[in-house]
Amino acid sequence: ADHYRIVLLPGDGIGPEVCAEAVRVLKACTEAGGPAFAFTEHNAGGVAIDRDGDPMPDDTLAECAGADAVLLGAVGGPKWDELTGPMRPESGLLKLRKALGAFANLRPVSIPACLADHSPLKRDRIAGVDLLTVRELTGGIYFGQPVGREGEGDDERAWNTMLYSADEIRRVARVAFEWARKRRGVVTSVDKANVLEVSRLWRDTVRALHEAEYADVELNHLYVDNAAMQIVLRPAQFDVILTGNLFGDILSDTSATLGGSLGLLPSASLGGGTGLFEPVHGSAPDIAGEGKANPLAMILSAAMMLDDLGEANAADAVRRSADRVLEAGYRTADLRTPESKSASTSELGRMIAEEVKDRIGS
Ligand code: NAD
Ligand code: IPM
Numbered sequence: 001a002d003h004y005r006i007v008l009l010p011g012d013g014i015g016p017e018v019c020a021e022a023v024r025v026l027k028a029c030t031e032a033g034g035p036a037f038a039f040t041e042h043n044a045g046g047v048a049i050d051r052d053g054d055p056m057p058d059d060t061l062a063e064c065a066g067a068d069a070v071l072l073g074a075v076g077g078p079k080w081d082e083l084t085g086p087m088r089p090e091s092g093l094l095k096l097r098k099a100l101g102a103f104a105n106l107r108p109v110s111i112p113a114c115l116a117d118h119s120p121l122k123r124d125r126i127a128g129v130d131l132l133t134v135r136e137l138t139g140g141i142y143f144g145q146p147v148g149r150e151g152e153g154d155d156e157r158a159w160n161t162m163l164y165s166a167d168e169i170r171r172v173a174r175v176a177f178e179w180a181r182k183r184r185g186v187v188t189s190v191d192k193a194n195v196l197e198v199s200r201l202w203r204d205t206v207r208a209l210h211e212a213e214y215a216d217v218e219l220n221h222l223y224v225d226n227a228a229m230q231i232v233l234r235p236a237q238f239d240v241i242l243t244g245n246l247f248g249d250i251l252s253d254t255s256a257t258l259g260g261s262l263g264l265l266p267s268a269s270l271g272g273g274t275g276l277f278e279p280v281h282g283s284a285p286d287i288a289g290e291g292k293a294n295p296l297a298m299i300l301s302a303a304m305m306l307d308d309l310g311e312a313n314a315a316d317a318v319r320r321s322a323d324r325v326l327e328a329g330y331r332t333a334d335l336r337t338p339e340s341k342s343a344s345t346s347e348l349g350r351m352i353a354e355e356v357k358d359r360i361g362s
């Protein structure tokens with residue numbers, strides 16, 4: 001095809017603000033002679049509940065499955081927080097991930113040199129940080145049955161089920177080992193095998209796959225409580241972190257502290273079908289509508305999309321352009337220092353788009 005079909009799901013809160021900047025940057029790629037895109041926009045999350053009474057309508061799911069890629073801003077917010085079960089905005093996102101078969105969520109962290117002094121960690125602690133969390137995304141306690149809530153007063157109770165099959169563990173472990181081979185050759189598998197039966201299956205399965213097919217990769221195991229501490233204490237030791245759905249959610253926000261803002265972390269949710277590209281952060285209701293959101297996580301998610309589409313040149317151009325604008329000292333409020341130059345969400349997006357135009361094909 002002469003263009004890629006991209007479904008946009010801007011969603012709620014800052015979602016639409018950051019999504020608009022990713023689109024601006026992608027359009028700049030095209031203008032500069034890079035790949036071309038046809039964008040179609042759909043409601044997802046809270047806005048879709050308001051419009052259609054469903055956070056992820058079937059026709060939206062079908063559009064996503066038929067596209068070359070999906071870019072999602074963020075879903076959820078206080079307006080929809082009293083809803084339960086499948087009516088929640090977040091349930092809509094889970095349904096989309098499941099429908100796309102996006103079982104592997106890649107969440108990379110590297111810290112641009114010019115942001116080193118912004119990290120809450122000392123410079124020497126973050127030197128050399130370059131880690132990739134491979135988070136299982138369509139199983140575990142997010143999807144396990146049974147789930148429920150019943151009773152009243154003192155008798156009220158609720159339950160979720162953490163469940164993994166060996167197949168689910170193997171396929172995501174494979175993704176982690178393959179990435180390790182392309183990187184520094186080390187996988188750290190994170191679980192709670194000292195307590196949870198499901199984690200013991202996780203550890204046994206990862207170990208067996210390692211022995212059978214990936215003995216060239218170094219494999220370590222950590223308990224999740226220790227892993228959370230190690231990420232802050234000695235983050236440069238990690239290459240690929242392999243973990244389940246819930247632990248991966250928590251550890252990826254933990255790793256966002258290294259660069260000093262959640263607004264820096266992109267992600268790709270892959271599995272075989274259409275890829276879903278979404279920042280690690282949420283809808284940030286506390287800053288929505290103020291032009292304060294950092295669009296980098298969303299723009300860098302678009303760069304991961306370009307990589308996945310086989311457009312490595314354009315992906316590199318986007319990443320180098322983002323670095324360039326940061327190096328020039330421009331920052332959104334989350335990264336501001338007395339020396340930095342302040343930029344709004346759209347100002348930062350525009351600057352990156354301008355840089356991209358100079359860079360593609362160069
Ligand atoms: P959040 O990620 O939205 O915000 C956490 C903190 O980080 C806030 O202080 C916020 O201002 C800040 N932040 C987040 N992204 C930022 C950005 N791009 N630039 C600057 N600052 C940024 O998490 P939360 O407040 O716990 O959740 C808010 C809502 O978002 C909830 O409804 C939650 O379910 C939802 N959520 C959605 C997704 C998603 O759609 N993928 C991810 C996480 C949370
Ligand atoms: C994330 C989010 C989601 C998750 C929520 C909104 C369902 O926190 O993408 O990290 O927990 O997967």
Ligand code: MN
Pocket residue numbers: 249250253280
């Ligand atoms: Mn999260």
